[in-house]
Amino acid sequence: MTTKTYRAGTMKEALAQVRRDLGGHAVILNTREVRGRRLFGLGRREMIEVTAARDAPADVAIAMPAVATLSLPSQFGEQLGHLHAMVERLSRQGAIDHLLPDIPGELVPTYATLLEAEVPEILARRLVRHVAERIEPDEIHKPEAVRDALRDAVESCLPIAPPISVVPGTRKVVALVGPTGVGKTTTVAKLAANFKLAHGLRPGLVTVDTFRIAAVEQLRTYAEIIDLPLAVANSPAEMRKAIDSLGDVDLVLIDTAGRSPRDEVKIRELADFLAVARPDEVHLVLSATSGERSLRSAVERFAVVRADRLILTKLDEAEGLGGVLAVIGQANRPISYLTTGQAVPDDIEPADRTRLAALILGQEAVV
Ligand SMILES: Nc1nc2c(ncn2[C@@H]2O[C@H](COP(=O)(O)OP(=O)(O)OP(=O)(O)O)[C@@H](O)[C@H]2O)c(=O)[nH]1
Ligand SMILES: [Mg+2]
Known part of the structure; x- marks a missing residue:
């Protein structure tokens, strides 16, 4: 049996690599989170590491194609449904944002700048995601463009009132x-x-x-x-x-x-x-x-x-x-x-x- 290791930013990407390389009958032996080095050594990022094999050993229970057909007792299905809803709710509230490896590599220095300015981590991630979503793909490497996009993102958090207006003769x-x-x-x-x-x-x-x-x-x-x-x-x-x-x-x-x-x-x-x-x-x-x-x-x-x-x-x-x-x-x-x-x-x-x-x-x- 040949085993190989794959790393990617998300589980989905890692599994796609496994499929491309080993085909649909690959067996997942192990998955874990690892820390990968980033651009210019600036910051580190959680990555997913997947160890997979082409031939299933006898004691490996869940091969990739089997996952889709795995049938669970109905009460498990119901509990999974609740768990899924809870994770979605927490995600909407930003409570598990910090667990998501969601920052493009080019924007890690931007993230670091925000943390240096003492922006709380969850907000910093949100701002960087905002930048990632709005910036043109070919602009993400340009510091000026990133800088402007970040300022736009911060501006969107700042409600401004007009100065006090006084009409002469009224109090x-x-x-x-x-x-x-x-x-x-x-x-x-x-x-x-x-x-x-x-x-x-x-x-x-x-x-x-x-x-x-x-x-x-x-x-x-x-x-x-x-x-x-x-x-x-x-x-x-x-x-x-x-x-x-x-x-x-x-x-x-x-x-x-x-x-x-x-x-x-x-x-x-x-x-x-x-x-x-x-x-x-x-x-x-x-x-x-x-x-x-x-x-x-x-x-x-x-x-x-x-x-x-x-x-x-x-x-x-x-x-x-x-x-x-x-x-x-x-x-x-x-x-x-x-x-x-x-x-x-x-x-x-x-x-x-x-x-x-x-x-x-x-x-x-x-x-
Ligand atoms: N560096 C700096 N100091 C300021 C600024 N605004 C006020 N101060 C100083 O802060 C100190 C307190 O200012 P006050 O205007 O007395 O503050 P206050 O809110 O009226 O204080 P209380 O009435 O005691 O609650 C003074 O030494 C001011 O000169 C500012 O924008 N920058
Ligand atoms: Mg005073």
């Missing part, structure tokens, strides 16, 4: 909420300064952050420098009066106290303030330097204040934005602004899909 109310220290107050100051200086509008500020002694002073300092009215609301009951006290403004920007996503009571309190303010938009401010789990929990916990947009801050400080990408992709809320430094009013820009994708992929620098 728009916008609140910024978020975890502690992410840059809410600084971002309020940047927005206010830009609307006043660049667009000639009349913004006013409200703060509900009376919990820290320095918090009101921080915003008051900005209000004085930019020359804007400022009102303080100490309780939800004072909120309406505070907004009205600003007089004839086009845009009311509400700065709120940083809340730990774990502190549900404080987040509810914030919701009470906003219920009175009835803002037109609530932007959840997230720092790009935060880890994926913290970001995810902030998105979940601040849902009670009806945050409908995201502002991404500290892009200048962040390394490895893959976690941010994963969270944004699932948060179901578009991104309105990006901030890129401490300077008021300069370090803010309306979110741009191509720019953000390039930043995430390290294809572009912040400044």
Whole structure:
């Protein structure tokens, strides 16, 4: 009996090789997963190794043609049906993606780039598959084409909101909420300064952050420098009066106290303030330097204040934005602004899909 070994990316391909080489009566003696070297030694890939023989030894039970006619007791058939449905469901949910050897060799370096940017493995595989499906076969060897296709794939995960639009003479109310220290107050100051200086509008500020002694002073300092009215609301009951006290403004920007996503009571309190303010938009401010789990929990916990947009801050400080990408992709809320430094009013820009994708992929620098 001659035995031979075949390797391929999938079981189907390996069996096709066996059939081609040994014909339909080949016998499969063994199959196993092995790790194969890839292009330029970059990365490794699971491969299927099949050992097959031309003549069946007496004790080999299942030869290839026999598989098709193998009849199972009916209860096994039913259980197999359930198992099949379960695998399909898990596959649809992406839960077994990591088991699939589904990345073309040419795109392994792309996959490695994503992992380096701290994109979670399952998402990285999905993005690479997206690239593999869209790119023309003769383009897959061209780094430029792969790079552009990858950016397109990342862009498709990034919902973008238009910048705040203000109609002179009508009053728009916008609140910024978020975890502690992410840059809410600084971002309020940047927005206010830009609307006043660049667009000639009349913004006013409200703060509900009376919990820290320095918090009101921080915003008051900005209000004085930019020359804007400022009102303080100490309780939800004072909120309406505070907004009205600003007089004839086009845009009311509400700065709120940083809340730990774990502190549900404080987040509810914030919701009470906003219920009175009835803002037109609530932007959840997230720092790009935060880890994926913290970001995810902030998105979940601040849902009670009806945050409908995201502002991404500290892009200048962040390394490895893959976690941010994963969270944004699932948060179901578009991104309105990006901030890129401490300077008021300069370090803010309306979110741009191509720019953000390039930043995430390290294809572009912040400044
Ligand atoms: N590098 C960098 N620093 C920023 C950015 N935005 C804000 N900061 C800094 O982050 C720190 C905290 O900013 P704040 O605006 O006080 O943050 P906050 O969310 O209002 O904080 P709390 O009110 O305490 O919850 C300050 O030192 C800011 O200068 C940014 O885009 N990049
Ligand atoms: Mg603040």
